[in-house]
Amino acid sequence: MTQVAELPASAAEARDHVHALMATCPRPCGEDALTDALLIISELVTNAERHGGGMTGFRARVTEDHFDVTVEDASPAHPTLPGERPAGSVGGYGWHLVRRLATSVAVTPTARGKSIHVGLRLR
Template sequence: MRRCETVTKAVERPATAAQARDRVHALLHSRPESLDEVVLTDALLITSELVTNAHRHAGGVTAFTARITDDRLELRVEDASPQLPATASRHRPGDIGGYGWPMVCQLATSVDIVHTAHGKAIHVTLQLR
């Protein structure tokens, strides 16, 4: 049974992680139900990591969608690289980077990666309650 469905599809791709966070923040605050601050922070961290990684490592964001269905936030970030996100090497503790992806996987309810004709799409869900 669907209690609440709010959908937003960005007409323009976010040029920065801050723009993507602003869109997700506005979407989450459009709900009639109050939102726990920890969940809000998790949602914004996940958004920031996905968009930053797409810009930094994957040729940029090619599509961005955020929507709320039932009590879940669904994010989909598409980029221009078929490479999977990297994680920091345990054998090289001085490595810079590679820590955001494990955080996304830890915070999210589910994470799926699908290869597309021009790169990949990362679909993340986060339980809002």
């Protein structure tokens, strides 16, 4: 198991962490799994910054066949799907993308906001 727990300063830095983390995986993962993991990271970190009052926690871990990431932010509000937003709103499609790509998704309230945990099968 390999893990990153540093708080990235941006979505780009988070992608760099995850890309490096995936390179240490005991068995190489496919290009699709890497791309999915990077898309998930981009969405979670960007949403934490844009809608969640800022990222307050970040943990990513890779095992032989699984990628897990937890992003915490300062807002208790859960992400919304496109149909849950007012007509004419801009954006709102990233959460749908995360849910479609992920093997598992959990949103948990915390004392300072919320924690979003996403799992992705690599094989």
